[in-house]
Amino acid sequence: MTDSKMKAHPVFPEHSGKSFAGKAVLRRDLKEKVTGAAVYTVDVVPPGCLHAVVVRSDRAHARIIDVDRSEALAVPGVVAVITSDDLTGLFPRFGHIVPDHCILAIDKVRYYGEPVVLVIGDDLYSASDGADLVRIEYDELPAVMTIDEALAPDATLVHEEQYASTGDESFSAMAAAPDDSDTALPATDNITHSHELAWGDVQAAFAASDVIVETLIHFPMLYGYAMEPYNSVAHFTDDGLHVTSSAQHPYMVRTDLARVFDLPLAKVRVDVPYLGGGYGTKSYTKLEPLAAIGAWITKRPVKLVVDVEGAIYTTRADAAQTRMRTGFTSDGVILAREYEVILESGAYADNSPLVLAKAVNRAFGPYRVPNIAGRGKSVYTNTAPASSYRGFGAPQGALAGELNLDQAAEQLGLDPYELRRRNLVHPGEEILPGKRGIDADLHADLGMLEESLKRDASDQPMHGIGVGLAASDAGAFPVSTAIVRIQTDGSAVVMSGATEMGQGSKSVLVQLVAEELGIPMEVVQVVQSDTGAGSYERTTGASRTTTLVGLAVQRACGDARRKIAEMASEIFECTPDLIDHLPGGISGPDGLSATFGEVIQRWFGAEAGEVTGVGTVRREGVTQKMPPFWEVGVVGVEVAVDPETGFVTVEQLVTVADVGFAMNPKAVEGQDLGAATQGLGYSLYEELVYDGPQIVNPNVVEYRVPRMGDLPKKIDTMIAQRGDGVGPYGAKGAGEGALNPMGPAVASAIARATGKWPDRLPLTPERVWRLMNGLPEADDLG
Template identity: 35%
Template structure:
C-alpha cells in the first residue's frame, strides 16, 4: 500500500476537524428507537426526612411512562454506590441530605412532558437540622447524617498508612500516614511554624453535562454514557443490579470534558432503573445546573506544623487535614489518602505525620477533581514553605533548592524514586521568570503528586490487517486529552508504520480490553504500556508469518513500512498475506497488558508509578486600596518524561494551569445558609480568555525517566498543583500580606493587607 496522507491527517487532526465542524458524536447525541426521556425532582431541603411521595397526578398525565422513587430500590441487590465506601443511594430512600439530592425521577415521551410531570409530584418532607460546615458537623450536639455504619471497604493502602471508617459521628473516614519520629524531629527543630490554610469549594464545570442512555434487553442492560471509567461503571452497575458483568455493556463516545467529575458511578444506575421500570430505553441528560449539584471538589482546611533546623533544612511536618466530603462518600476516601500522603511536597524530611479526615456535611457531595487531593496539599505545603523561608530571612528559591528531593530519592520509604530532576525544572522556571520590576511581586511554588494510580493495570489489543492498517483497542476514553492519537502513535512507532495508518476503536466494554478508568493521568503511561506490548506482539506475529513465507527465520528479516527486507530484497507484505489467507485477508491481533504489582511495604500498597511536578511562577501587582490582584505573568512547567506530542502536552499543562488560576483568583461555589448561592452557569464564575495573564507560558521537560513507552509519563493533572501557592507567594512578595485562603478575592487580600500590622503568628523557638 502507499501512504499518501501527510502526518497531519492522523487521528489527532481528524478529531479536531470533526469537533470544529460539529460532526463529533457525544452521548448527548445518541437517539434510540422508542427512547423515553427522564427528568429528576430534587430536594429543596438540605436535610429532611421524606414522609411521603405522591406521584399519582404525574402518572395520570399523557405521555408519562413511570416515576421512580426510593421505594423502587427494594428490588436492587445493593442500592448504594461510592468508591470503596458506599453510602449514596441510587435515589433518596427516606431522607435527603443536601439541596439537590434526587427524590423522584420521571420517564416520559419527551423532556417537556417529564418536566411538567415533576411539577405534579408532591413530596411531604419533615425538615431536619442541617450541618453546612465541617466545624458544625463536628460539634458534640450536631445532627448526624447517617444512623448506620457505612458499607464497603477502604481502598488498598500499605505500610505507614492506616485508616478508620466512621471514626466519629459525621466523620466518614480518617486516613493517617507517617514515617520517622515526628515528635523528635519537631522537638529538635531550630524553628517551628504552625499555619492553617483553606481552599474553597469548586465545581468541575465540564461543558458537556452528565448524559446517559440505558436500554434493557431481557436481563442485559447497555449504556451510552459520558462516564470516563467504563469498566468501573460496569462493575458498579452489575453489583447494584445483581448481574454478571457480562450482562452490562457500556459504550463511551467522545466525552465533552470531565476533570474528574465523570469518574466513578453517578446517576447511571438510576437511569438503568428508570429504563427497566419504563420498559423502554431512557435518556437522562442533566442540565448544567444539575451537573453543578452533582459533584464538587473537596473544600479543605489544612493545619501544618513544620520544623526547620538552623541551616534551613526541613526536619518534620505534622498535618491535620479536614476535607468537607459533602453529603455522600463518592471518591472521598481516595482524596483523603492522596491529600494526606502528598502533604510533604517535593522535599526531604526526617519525619511526616499526617491525618486527613472526611467530614460529612449537608452540601453537594465532594469527589475526584483533576489533581485528586494534590491541589489541596500543594496549596498548603507550598504556601507554608514560602512563609517559613521569608520568616527565617531565607530566599524562598534557595530554601526550596536546599531541601528538594533528587532524582532516584524515594518520596516516602520504600516507594519508587523521584523520576525526574526537580532542580533542573525549577532552574528553568526561575530562568523563565520576567526581570524584576519595582512595585511587583514574584512567587514560585513546586507542586508534586504521584500519578498513574495504585497497583494500576491496563490491557490492549492492536490489530494489524493485511494492508498494514492498524486498529488500537483499549478502554481509555477520549475526554479531549488526545488519548486516541497517543495510543495510535505508540502502536505505530513499535510497528514502524506511519501514524495515519492507525485508527482508535470506539470504547465499548463488550469489545475492548479493560482498564481502571481514564483518570489519575494514567492512560498514556499504563494503558500506553499495554498498547506498546500489544504492538510488539502483533509485530512478532507479522515477522513470524513473513519468515515462514520467505523460508527464513524472523531474525533474518526486518519490517520497513509494510515491506519485508530479507537480505537485499524488499517483499511487499499485502500480496504475501492475501495469497496465503485468501478470502477477506487476515488480521494479526496483538495482545498486551501492564500491571503495577501491589507492594504492601509501600505507603500506598503499591509503588507509585510516576511523579508529576508542577513548577509554577507568578508575578503580580496589588492594588493596596482595593485588594485587587493583577497577575501579570504566569509560568508553569511539568515533566512528561517523553512528550509524544509536545503541543498536546503543553496544552494539557496550560489548560490545568488556567483552571487552577481561576480557582486561586475567583472561582468558588458559595452557600448562603443551606442553599447554594451561585450554583448556576450564569452565576458561577469560570475563567475567560480576557482573565488570563498577558504573559502566560508553559514548558514541558523530558526527563525520559518515566516507566511508560520511551520513558513517558502522564501529564494531565500537572498544571493544577502549584499555581495558587505561587500567586499567594507573589502577593506576599509584593506587599507582605499573607493569604491563607483561596480564592484571593479583593476583600480577602485587603483583609490580609490590613493584618500586616498584626503580630506575627510564627512561633519561632
C-alpha cells in the first residue's frame, strides 16, 4: 500500500444526522427464525449426548423416606439414576439472592412438581421408561398452599432455616442471614423477605384528608408463557464445565454453577443461542444445575428438555394480594398512601425478594405522594416457585395503586385523566427520594393517550374506558461491557453478553455500531451471550439492553476509534489532533484519509491484525444515579361487556412508549404491543389454578394465553421521543412499560361498563358475570 492511495475520499457517503440509528430496519434474525434455520438450545446435541428426565414430586409437602432406583436402573439404556444423596462434595443448592433452591429435593419435597430424581439414559425413551419406574416413599407433611395458610400463627414451615445471602452485595440486604455465616439460623415463619418504604407523616396526612379510598385487589398466579420451554445441555471437559442453555442471564447462571461445583468462574462457560421468548421467566438459574450434575455423574454430555408443564413447575410469577389506602384533599390531591403488598412466592425464593422490593417501589405510581407507608412480604408456600416476570413487581403493585385512583376518581367526581394530572410528577421530579428524577414527560404522554381514546370512544351502554400509568425504576444495576473488533477490511464484530431473546437486541447493536463507526450494517457481526467467548453482561432484563449495553457499545466504538486515530497519527507522523473522524475511517493532515482497514493493515504491516475497542458501564457518570432510567407505562383501553355472559371485548388499545429515542421504531412498537397484549392476558384470561396440591391447568390449552382473535379492534401504539434517557441518543428502555398498568386499566374500564369494582384478575367472563350479579367468587356447593 502506498501513501498515494490514501487520498481524500469519504469511504461512505457523508451522513447528515443519523444513518442507521432510529430507522425501522428489518431484524437481523428475522429470516432464519421464519425459515426455521435459527439455532436454539434444543438444537444443540453434542456427540455422545445422554438424555435426562426429571422425576417430580407428587406431593405438596412431604418427607422423603426412601427412593428405590433398582427397577429404573434395570431398564436397558438407563445410565444413571441420581438423587440429592449423590451430590456429596457439591454445593447442592442454587439461588442468586439466597441459595435456598435444592437442585434435587433434599430430605423433603416442598411442592408438587419439585425435581426429586434425575434419570439419565442413552436416549429419551430409556430415560423416560426409567423415570416411570422410580419408586419414592414419602411421609406426608401439612402443606401451606395460600398466603393465609402460610402466615397463620402455627403454620408449618416450608423452610426450617434461614439461608445466608450470596456474595452479591446488591442483593445482600434481601437475605435473612448475613453472608458467610456458617451456622444457619432457624426460621420462625414463612416470610421470605420483607420490604418497606416510608416518608412523611402518614397518620397526620390521613387525619387531614377529605376523602380516603381503600382498595383490596388480588393479582393472579401466572406463567410467563414462552414458546420455548426451559432446556439445557451440559458437558464437562478438561477446560471445565460448558453449559448451553435457554438462559437470559448466562453470567448469573455461571456464578450459580461455579458455586455448585466449586470451580473458578473462568472454568464455567455458559452460552445461549437464540431464546424462544423469555419475559423474565428465563432470568437466573433454572435447569442448568440439573443438566450439569447429570454430566458430572455420568462424565458425558447430558441434555435436559422440559415441556410446558415442566416449565410451569420450574418457575411461575408471584401472585399478590395488595391493600392500598389513599388520602385526598377534596380537590383530588394525594396527601398520603399506605399499602401492603403480599406476594405468594412458592417453595423457593429465587428472585421473589427483588420482585417484592420492586412491587413496593412501583405500587404508588408516578405521582407526588408527600406521605407514604408502603410495606411488603414475600411468602413461602408449598407451590411452584415464583420468580421474575415481565414488569417485575410492577404489574402486582400498579394494579392496586392505579385501581385505587380510579375508585377515588369516581368518589371525587373527577375524570380519571384529571385526577392523575393533579398528582402526576413533571420531568425531573423525584418520586423516590434521592433517586433519579422522572426522565419522562408523563403529562404530555397522558395527553396523547386521552386524545386517541376519546377520538374513537363509543357512548354505548356496557362500554367503559380505563387508563393506567406506571413508573418502574428500571435498568437494574448498571454493569455492562462490550467489545468492538474492527477488522482489516473495515468490517466489525461486536461482542456482548446480552441475550437475543426475541426482543431484537441483535439488530439494535448492529444499528449502533454502524452508526458510531459509519460503516454499513451489512459488515457488522454480533456475538452474543457466551461467557467463554464474548463480553460480560450482568443481565438481560429490566429493559436495559438498548440503554446500558448501548452505552457500552457506543463507548467501545469510541475506544476503537481512539485507537485507530492513535495508529493513524503514527502512520501519518502527525500529532493526534490532526486526525479527524470520517465514516468508516479517518482523515489526516494534507487532505489525506484512510479507511479503518487501511490504518490497521498499515500499522500492523501486513493484511492482518485488528483493533479492539472496549466499553464499560458502571455506577458512574450518567449512570451514577439509580435507577439508570425510569420505564414508564402509559396505556388505555375501551372495553365492551356482554351483559348476559360477562364476556369482555377490547374495542380500543392505546399505548404510549415513552422511550426517549427509538433505536428501531418498529421494534419498539412490537415490544409495546407485545407487552400490552401480555398485559391483556393477565387482565382477562391467564391464571394458574391450584386444586389441592397441584395445578389443574399446567398447559397452554387450559392456561389461556391471548390469541390473534383477542386482539383489540383498534390498536394505537404511539412512540414519544424526547431524547430524555441516558442511553445512546437519549434512549431509554422499552418492553415492559405497557404491560405494567394494563391490569388496572382493564379493571377500571370494566368497572365503568358494569358499575361494579372488581377485586381480582383475570376478569374472565364468569367473574364479570358474577360481579354484575353480585354473586360470590365461587358457589358454596355444601
